[in-house]
Amino acid sequence: MSTIEISHLSKAYGKVQAVNDLSLQVPQGSVYGLLGPNGAGKTTVFKCMLGLAGFSGSVRYDGEPLVPATFERIAYVPERSVLYEWMTAAEHVEMNRRAFESFEPARAYELLAQFEIDPRKRCRALSKGMRTAVMVALAFARRAEVLILDEPTSGLDPINQRHVLSLIVNEAARGTSVIFSSHQIGQVERAAERIAVLEHGRLALEGLVDDLKADRKIVEGIFPDATSPLDGIVGDPRVARVDRAERIVRVLVLAGADDFATRLASAGASGVRILDLGLEDIFLYAVSPADATASLLPKAGS
Amino acid sequence: MPAVLTVDSRSGVPIYLQIIEQIKRSVALGVLQAGEQLPTVKQLALDLTVNPNTVARAYRDLERDSVIETAPGRGSFVRGDGAVDSARSAAADVARDALTVALREAKAVGLSRDEVRELIDVSLERWFPEER
Numbered sequence: 001m002s003t004i005e006i007s008h009l010s011k012a013y014g015k016v017q018a019v020n021d022l023s024l025q026v027p028q029g030s031v032y033g034l035l036g037p038n039g040a041g042k043t044t045v046f047k048c049m050l051g052l053a054g055f056s057g058s059v060r061y062d063g064e065p066l067v068p069a070t071f072e073r074i075a076y077v078p079e080r081s082v083l084y085e086w087m088t089a090a091e092h093v094e095m096n097r098r099a100f101e102s103f104e105p106a107r108a109y110e111l112l113a114q115f116e117i118d119p120r121k122r123c124r125a126l127s128k129g130m131r132t133a134v135m136v137a138l139a140f141a142r143r144a145e146v147l148i149l150d151e152p153t154s155g156l157d158p159i160n161q162r163h164v165l166s167l168i169v170n171e172a173a174r175g176t177s178v179i180f181s182s183h184q185i186g187q188v189e190r191a192a193e194r195i196a197v198l199e200h201g202r203l204a205l206e207g208l209v210d211d212l213k214a215d216r217k218i219v220e221g222i223f224p225d226a227t228s229p230l231d232g233i234v235g236d237p238r239v240a241r242v243d244r245a246e247r248i249v250r251v252l253v254l255a256g257a258d259d260f261a262t263r264l265a266s267a268g269a270s271g272v273r274i275l276d277l278g279l280e281d282i283f284l285y286a287v288s289p290a291d292a293t294a295s296l297l298p299k300a301g302s
Numbered sequence: 303m304p305a306v307l308t309v310d311s312r313s314g315v316p317i318y319l320q321i322i323e324q325i326k327r328s329v330a331l332g333v334l335q336a337g338e339q340l341p342t343v344k345q346l347a348l349d350l351t352v353n354p355n356t357v358a359r360a361y362r363d364l365e366r367d368s369v370i371e372t373a374p375g376r377g378s379f380v381r382g383d384g385a386v387d388s389a390r391s392a393a394a395d396v397a398r399d400a401l402t403v404a405l406r407e408a409k410a411v412g413l414s415r416d417e418v419r420e421l422i423d424v425s426l427e428r429w430f431p432e433e434r
Contacts (some may be wrong), residue, residue: 276314
């Protein structure tokens with residue numbers, strides 16, 4: 001059983017700072033979602049966690065640094081297929097059986113069957129989604145203590161996407177620590193307990209999904225005119241941004257939505273209401289510059 | 303356990319609160335009876351495809367609110383004493399909040415006190431015809 005602890009992780013490729021002073025912890029038995037726009041550094045974080053890339057800072061599993069023996073405890077699904085084109089899925093099962101003591105061939109065949117993959121087919125004959133499924137089957141047959149999954153549902157149909165999520169939940173219930181990335185925010189929202197949002201290699205946001213949703217709200221009000229002062233709102237540390245479109249003011253608050261609703265009303269706003277935010281909105285606000293208001297404004301009201 | 307428990311993961315309402323609210327409502331409505339066993343944390347997590355820790359958090363809060371009790375090794379059960387009362391009061395809280403939101407909205411769109419009173423009278427007539 002393992003707790004993953006990443007502290008002050010930095011990694012540069014030449015002049016490009018791919019990961020910049022990243023610290024986060026994945027508690028044992030939890031599912032951690034890593035979100036970020038393309039190129040934010042998610043895959044680099046995973047490579048550092050696996051020792052596949054040199055880095056500064058530290059990655060520890062149960063307090064221990066990564067050593068060759070640690071690999072026996074970690075299973076990894078890479079973003080791109082690493083399957084050998086000329087080999088069958090069954091041959092990959094055999095290869096993994098030889099490589100890892102903890103590998104369970106029967107479990108691998110069971111998972112392949114669940115994904116309806118013929119193990120006798122050569123990988124070159126498999127679609128992108130089926131290759132993903134083969135890699136998921138191989139990783140989950142390891143019964144590892146740590147699962148690192150880079151886009152483990154890419155190319156899969158919705159049924160198999162949901163199946164992968166079930167497998168993740170099942171592993172977490174057994175005590176496995178799971179960290180996964182996905183552009184499908186709805187999946188992360190469902191399966192992950194905690195999330196981190198990366199932007200340009202830096203941590204833009206981190207927390208429990210349920211707490212982020214409970215705390216972060218949009219408070220909206222309509223003011224008598226477009227220049228009404230927003231006393232007691234602008235400048236408060238709990239206000240993350242204020243968007244103004246003519247008389248409509250939308251305030252993104254990090255906490256205390258009820259309090260701000262009252263303040264907006266006292267400042268002269270009518271039609272004050274509090275809007276819930278799904279993880280997709282929370283993510284978009286976290287990675288959007290504060291002045292990019294126009295595109296976000298209509299959405300909050302829909 | 304009723305199979306009606308669902309979560310809307312895309313909603314802005316935290317998943318653990320959705321679970322709590324539905325279980326309280328089921329107890330208040332008698333769909334879940336005193337002494338009835340709830341699914342295990344793992345089972346419910348798998349049924350809903352949500353994180354086991356999220357379900358565990360909901361169960362902890364339900365225990366704190368005296369709606370369920372957990373016997374180590376045996377599972378979680380709807381409490382025999384007071385579960386219905388606490389679940390009812392929780393369900394009443396939900397209704398009260400909804401009413402507050404509705405009244406605030408009515409004020410926001412400019413309805414007068416008399417107009418709101420008329421709306422409420424019509425609703426009372428419809429839903430509480432026996433209590434005149």
